[in-house]
Amino acid sequence: MSWGKFLVRALVLFIVFWLLLFFGYGNLVLADSVVPVEGMEVDEWLAGFRMCGGISGILGFICAAIWFYIGDGFAGESGISVKYYGLLIVSFVFGVAANFLFLPASQEGSGCASLFVIIFPMLLYYLSSLIVSAPQVKYIPPLSEVIHK
Known part of the structure; x- marks a missing residue:
């Protein structure tokens, strides 16, 4: 697989899951239930939530690109699974950092926003x-x- 195919397919995954987790959940559930901090409108909070989801997804995309780069140059040496799981841990840390740095504060009703x-x-x-x-x-x-049989 080439870099072009990887970029297109990974971007499609990014867009589909961003639309489901952040745009869809935000408009269908959070718009009616979130109570932002004082002085912030619900639409402003939802825009911040979508932006936070985009940043979070970009960080996951970067981890996926690093994995593709490592895999593209893989020649059979040992330790490849350690690199895979290390990047999985890094992607978790990126998600936690995005949650604390970019997710707007709310008084209540944010539901699964932080989890997503x-x-x-x-x-x-x-x-x-x-x-x-x-x-x-x-x-x-x-x-x-199971997938690649």
């Missing part, structure tokens, strides 16, 4: 490594044997 911000980079990284990984490392992610 935290798991989005991990989800994007895992699905990208599972579906659009380099051929040399396509069997490294968990459950990849």
Whole structure:
């Protein structure tokens, strides 16, 4: 797989899951339930939530691109699964950082907003490594044997 195919497929994953987790959940659930801090409108809070989700997804996309780069140059040396799980941990840390740095504060009703911000980079990284990984490392992610048979 080339870099072009990886970029297109990973961006499609990013857009689909961002639309589901942040745009859809924000408009369908959070718009009616969130109570932002004093002085902030609900629409302003939702825009911040969507932006936070975008930042979170970009960080997950960066982890997926690093994995593709590592996999594209993989020549059979040991320690590849350590690199995979290390990047998974990094994507979790990126999600936690995005949650604390960019998610607007709310008094109540934010529901799963923080959870979505935290798991989005991990989800994007895992699905990208599972579906659009380099051929040399396509069997490294968990459950990849089932997908690639």
